[in-house]
Amino acid sequence: MKVLVTGGAGYLGSTLVPMLLNKGHDVTVYDTLSWGVHSLIHVANDTKLRIIKGDIKDRKHIADEIAYQDAIIHLAAIVGYPACDSNPDFALATNISGTKNIAELKSSNQILIYASTGSCYGAINGICTETTKLNPLSLYGKSKASGEEIVQSVGGISLRLATLFGISTRMRLDLLVNDLTFKAINCKNIELYEGDFRRTFLHVRDAAEAFVFALENEQHMSGKVYNVGDEELNMTKLDVAQIIQKLIPDCTITQIYSKYDKDKRDYEVSYRKINEMGYRHEISIEEGIKEMLKLFPFLSVGESLQYYNI
Template sequence: MRWPVITAEGTSIRDAVARIDRSEGKGIVVVDEQRRPVSTVTSDRLRRELYDGATPETPISSVVDAPPERLANGDASLDLDVAAGGIETGMATADSRADAVETVLVVGGAGYVGSVLCRILLEEGFAVRVLDPLMYGDAGVAALADHDRFTLHQGDARSLETVLDAIEGVDAVVHLGGIVGDPATELDPRKTLEYNLHSTRLLASVCEYHQLNRFVFASTCSVYGKSATGAGRLAEDDALNPVSLYARMKIQSERLLRDLAGEQFSPTILRMATVYGCSPRMRFDLVGNILPAKAHEQGVIPVFGGDQYRPNVHVEDAARAYVDCLTAPLEDVAGEVFNVGSNGQNYRIDELATVVADAFPDAEIEYHEEQTDERSYRVEFEKIRSALEFEPERTIRDHCLELREAFENDGFSAHTATRFSNYATLESAPSFEETDAVIDEHEPPAFDDRDERTPTPDARSDGQQSTGMH
């Protein structure tokens, strides 16, 4: 891996960090007009200058690390080969991934997907920092407290001071934070705006200013909303048709990230299929989890409507998608949008119920004519498979059998408890009492009036109303 070379000592911190990130390296070499090495500087040093008050336009000539002669003679990690026409630089390690990203900030890391992602990152050798308000408790990360590469910052991304403290020294950010699920986001629209849109703007703006190039954002396939009957699988560039506040906030967040994108800030957007599976911060308000729970507990698998399509993905596969984005060459993921899931796990709700019934043979499917959730969409996942070789390894049947064994061994005996539901947890929190608040009229409208359709939240645990990850 090569350290990039720049010839102008007046190059800004902004441009230097962008060059370093694009090269997957950790530093840059400054040379004069005759291509002779003048100085070197690491990305850590450049970012430290930003934290200490320098502006992104500050020339790097004022931020110099060790002279190149000392590095060439005494630093085994950097090899300088000065030739007759210029300079060649190279790193002595083959593990370019570790040099590119070492410390990851996971915003919302104590949540449903986040707690699984943190464990995979630690297993892969990354240092992990979590920023989370712990509104659902600390069960997702409590077991990680003593890990020497894990740090928890309790707080949320609505606070500039909190965000600045959390991002210091990290190489990449995974943003899973926010209020998740259609019913949960409808409880208090003003707080949803704060947590799901304004905090994303703040976090992304701070990362862009401090040259944190890798930024992976959790969006949702719910942005496709209600597709036309008989429509094919929806790809990343197909039209969006949200039917919930949750999905509209995700689309607004995607737009602001694209507006901020540039050479020094390269967000990647992952539109997640409906997630299922066991997690340290377990949820039983997701269709892939609640239907097996009802099959075991009540001997009934309720289906409301049934012809709605949903793509599905196991929580461990979902977490792996974020790791794949962090370890891929930056040019392969910078500015990209990926649907995360697999074509084979696009199911109608009634088909999903059949899979559950196969794993719980004593349960019966109970059909209800009323449809409590308007969303229906099949999704195409070829792009992430081709670009990142991402292939989900787990299936809903695997999960149902795993969950059945857990239930039979008295695991999740209190699965109806408030803590397993985003909606129920927030509904019982004093700070989330329902208000008459509306979306800030100063926010630019995301869609035409025909798209501003928001279903009334249904607190009933039918497993088909909620979506999301955290």
């Protein structure tokens, strides 16, 4: 297939693009390259790869790239509530108007797969399924929920991802597991707030595999929403901190009671719908942390600042 990946140089995109190339697809990365292009250096020699610097808000430019594609994997977004709150108008224009451009420009025979988020749920009692009424509390969650509606209106597939973690060639440290691991290594202390809040997690490589899975099963998945993760990775923030402490025994855990998460992400999620189709995660939190332990000790605090999406 000819596959367009918006945001293809980002944390998830730079992990997904090599997988698509390995499957034999012709891949066009469409990205603002705000974080640079180095995340794609490892696949630059692949003749099936094109890289286009562009913004999904630029309707004419993105239209030219969409026109000859078989599938669009839409990852480009302003991600996380801190980044969205720092520039709300820009976030809304990107996450909603940019998504609307893609949905309106795609033809009926083109596949559209959208990266959504568990932040759409907000604060929910009980187990979240794809039929649970969304209750996003942050601008980020609300913008991604709006994006879902746009994508569903044109028969696209929405993948509601768990909180990602793990190593990527475009690293992020503002993700919970990554951030806590880095601080455990460098500060020997994990400052944890809302430790009893339940989250669900997914390694970035497993998340990328979910998009490959959706592309290969699009006939059965089109027009639907799927939670992407695994019940085994439903756990509290304190559970995660204790796993990290087990692997880094000389770090301490300090619970903070004066901070809170604007997304109020406190929920347990069911992944039965996509698991019954055959999708499974492969990488545990412990394995992801062990990967980070190979690299993070050599990453300075100053250098790390470039890896926070704020």
